[in-house]
Amino acid sequence: MIQLENVTKVLSGRAILSELNLSIEEGETLVLLGRSGTGKSVTLRHIVGLMQPDSGRVEVLGQSLTGASMEQLSTIRSQIGYLFQDGALLNWLTIAENVALPLLESHKLPAAEVNNRVSNALREVELDHHGEKLPGEISGGMRKRAGLARALVCDPKIVLHDEPTSGLDPISSSIINRLVNRLKSTGITQVLVTHDMKSAFEVADRIALLHEGRVQALDNVANFRDSNDPAVQQFLEGHISGPLSRGVLDGTPNEDDRNEVS
């Protein structure tokens, strides 16, 4: 479903991804873990074509994204939903209008069909009574759910989540986790970037730990939790010293690099 082969990406003179290899199967939910600046969000950006690798190959739904034209990218993106950290909702549109946006602008569906799909998507994320509110009038957790509704409204085959539970209280996090699990049961392929270990163990089929732009460890939840890999142990237990403490700069790529859009 998603293949990253020897993907290397250098930003500000630093290799964020270094010959990264990752394969995600259809219907699988993969969680990407790792310290800040290890390339988790950059990996998501490569999967959706917002970034192009310096070398290596990214293949999504059987089509290569490397050197793809805007039309090809558009076709692939129409099958991908992306949940941004803060929802990335347009603040002058209501929640319902935000959710309807891809249907009206890209898919150009008739109004009745749009209304129907928007209602279903909002019901799916338990926001059916908040469609007329503006993003500024709802909580951070609700904004993330609205972002998820927008990601789901076009019936994507793949959903990418960038820190879906960051900054949320435990109850709101559980609501998001339940939604991710509900999507999992429908067979949608999902990739989540998170620092929330509870969430990772609750939703993942497999967990990958990224370090220095490579996959340091990759296994199913049970094996990952019981792993003897010192890096995994350090990450799970939060030790300051260990193999993950070398070679990682604090922070994520700067805006110049993050915004290197296709």
Add this chain to the structure above:
Amino acid sequence: MTGWIEALGHFLGRCAETTGYGLVLLCRTILNLPHLFTRRRMRDCLDLIFSYTLGSFTVTAVVALFTGMILALNGGDSLASLGQENLIGRIVAISMIREMGPFMTALILTASLGSGIAAEIGTMKVSEEIDALEIMSISPVKFLVLPRMIALTLVTPVMTIFAAFIGILGASIVAANNFGVTWIAFSNDALENLQLGDVHIGLIKSVVFGVTIATVGATQGLLTRGGATGVGEAARRAVVITFLLVIILGYYLSWWYLS
């Protein structure tokens, strides 16, 4: 020395990059013009025209009124010393319609709307909303830049005509009160000496300025980097660059008209 040359090279490189980006953005917006004629884009455009007009109406009226009054006061004083105060009408009318109206309106719209466009699009950029649009295969040019550019290109000439009218009105009040030139004498002198070409060049300038304000604002917005500080910096740069372009373009358009 090397550091200074390096900094200059970096600055010039950045200028060239921004200019190129702005010109490409302008061309892409023009190529997307047919997309304006859809119900949603037309509605966006009309909403923006309404909000831009409303947002700049009062400040334009006040600035234009006092500019006209200042022109009449200074011009009238010099003319009165020659016994020619009855010529105030033509001087004020020609300056307001040909030069001051478009220039003053452009500066007001740059400060209020150009900086606003840069800040709005810049905020969207740093909060990943532009990325979200791209992932949804919605072109930011078609969705954001096109309606703003069309709205500003239409609002600027309208506000220029309004500013010129209010400025002339202010000047006529000063002419009557300070120099005893009646409204009839003032307007007759203005209308007899004003040529259609003066109105044309004023409108041409205002359209060029409108396109410039929108293009620079959108360019700076889309090139925003670095969070809240970057948004402030984008708005500041949009104002500075547009001011410079307006004055330079204004000079060359006047030169072209007069030659």
